[in-house]
Amino acid sequence: MACLNPSNSFVAFDKEKLIRLAKFYPSDFLGTDILALDSQLQNYIFDMRSNDLFLDLQGVSELAEKLVYTRKHETYPLVYLLVKLALTLSIATATVERSFSAIKYIKNELRNRMGDQ
Structure with a gap:
């Protein structure tokens, strides 16, 4: 995600890392899309x-x-797709972590109740 950061005139931009990120999403970036993304x-x-x-x-x-x-x-649709993925990645990760935290709490509550009976 840092490779897309526009601060300091895109100083952290790294094309190879962004292409590697795109390869993690084969349903969004087909083989021909990876070549187009490079250009x-x-x-x-x-x-x-x-x-x-x-x-x-x-x-x-x-x-x-x-x-x-x-x-x-519209000029750079594949780059824009990468930007959208980068923006949703952090939200998706936090949501999953929150879900696991809630499951841990629920399991402890259920175990406590089972012990009382």
Whole structure:
């Protein structure tokens, strides 16, 4: 996710890591999409670094908003899909962790009740 961070003129951008991230989602990125993503990422980073609208962004969420505002999400659809995946990844992970915490609490409550009977 840090590779998509737009702060400091996309200093953390790493095309290889982003392609590796895309390979974790074979249903979203087919084999031909990976090849197209490679060329899109190359054009994308050049375009973002040369566009003044994208210089002052602080996070991936601001990047997503600005991509839609400037309609660059249509020019770089696979990159935009990566941005959306990066934004939902942290939420999905936290939701699963919260669910496991709740299950642990429920199991302890059930065990305590069973012991009383």
